[in-house]
Amino acid sequence: MKIINCEVWPVTLTLEEPFTIAYSTMETAINYFIRIDTDAGISGFGCSAFDEEVTGENEHTVDRALRDVAVPMLLGEDPLSYGALLERLHRQLPDQPTAMASVDMALFDIVGKKAGMPLYQLLGGARSSILSSITIGIQPVDDVVKKATQWVGRGYKALKIKGGVSVEDDMEKLLKVREVVGSDIHLYFDANQGYSREEALQCIQVLHRVRASFIEQPCDKRNLQLLDTLRRDSNNKVPVMADEAVLGPEDVLKVIAAGGADLFNIKLAKTGGIWRAMKLDAVASAYGARTMVGCMDEAGLGIAAGLHVALSCPNVRFADLDGHVEFIDDPSYHAVRIVDGYVYPNDAPGLGFSF
Structure with a gap:
């Protein structure tokens, strides 16, 4: 099985009412979604929800990490080798865990779908x-x-x-x-x-x-x-x-x-x-x-x-x-x-x- 295509897109999500914690108040949240397509007709999906206070990431760093680093690395690879892929990605994005998480989710989604089992x-x-x-x-x-x-x-x-x-x-x-x-x-x-x-x-x-x-x-x-x-x-x-x-x-x-x-x-x-x-x-x-x-x-x-x-x-x-x-x-x-x-x-x- 090979990865033949990846699509990345942001979605702005709206809260019913503002949500406040000790260091911030928010009314909307941006999540980045990713779709990973394989030549076996199986697609995996994941998403990234960043919090700059926690990991140092923001909308722009997540976008760049996914489009410029993750997607080029994934194309042509076998998604069932997810362990090796994620170790490589972690070395390339050591300070971008939120971006990496969306790729990880999509790979595991493919593995579960290939096995025909809930993850x-x-x-x-x-x-x-x-x-x-x-x-x-x-x-x-x-x-x-x-x-x-x-x-x-x-x-x-x-x-x-x-x-x-x-x-x-x-x-x-x-x-x-x-x-x-x-x-x-x-x-x-x-x-x-x-x-x-x-x-x-x-x-x-x-x-x-x-x-x-x-x-x-x-x-x-x-x-x-x-x-x-x-x-x-x-x-x-x-x-x-x-x-x-x-x-x-x-x-x-x-x-x-x-x-x-x-x-x-x-x-x-x-x-x-x-x-x-x-x-x-x-x-x-x-x-x-x-x-x-x-x-x-x-x-x-x-x-x-x-x-x-x-x-x-x-x-x-x-x-x-x-x-x-x-x-x-x-x-x-x-x-x-x-x-x-x-x-x-x-x-x-x-x-x-x-x-």
Whole structure:
């Protein structure tokens, strides 16, 4: 089998309402889609959802990486040799994981379609669905409580609250949300690097009171030691998750060397796709830490790729696969199904979606 053609195109996706986290507010997101055609009549699809704060990429770098580096390298190659291809691509794009991720997804899509199997089954099939959180951005306290009530009313059983701007507001939100949604709803919290050490410790006390599952990247991603310091200074009351501090499997080793973390957030746009995401999960598992598969603000196709990783790896404990839910014009919105907060793949070969 040979790759005979590649097509790359950007799509601007529009959110139902502006979404705010500790370091940005957005109303739209640009995703880059790629189609890889083979001489066997099989086509694979992938997409890139960049976040410049996290990986340093932007619309222009992703465009150049795909058109000028990835596509010329892929033409004429055998997509079933995806491991060797992705290693070569990683050497050529060491600082472009988001661009690489779209190529990775498309290659794995071809492999699954060639095998005639949904990708998660081909990769291990640990489960057939997974509970996902739905994320609530930074808003006034009353609006967050209202949004939480709405999502629970729509069947979601896990809420991820964004914070990191005002620890006082964040603590009030957490207490009020827990009061309103009851004890059976899972609460996750993400500060997106917004806190000082002292603020993080304050918030952890409240997170412990509301029985939150974890706190995600509370402080500056460059201070790796602080992840472990917060665990020790809080007497391990709430698990601490590394997110922006960890892009690929190499970064897990750096966090471990600095003292470690309880959990690691895997996002395909950070790792460079499925191939390296599974390596990251393996390193975390060997260390004894569980993982979460998360996402950027990305189309349903990207969510599907993350879902197949989450379903195939038994070490994955949590999922935050909601990046497409509030887009109003996503051409791949139905690449996954969400029922009562659980995310299901389309039971078709590969990633389960084709244009």
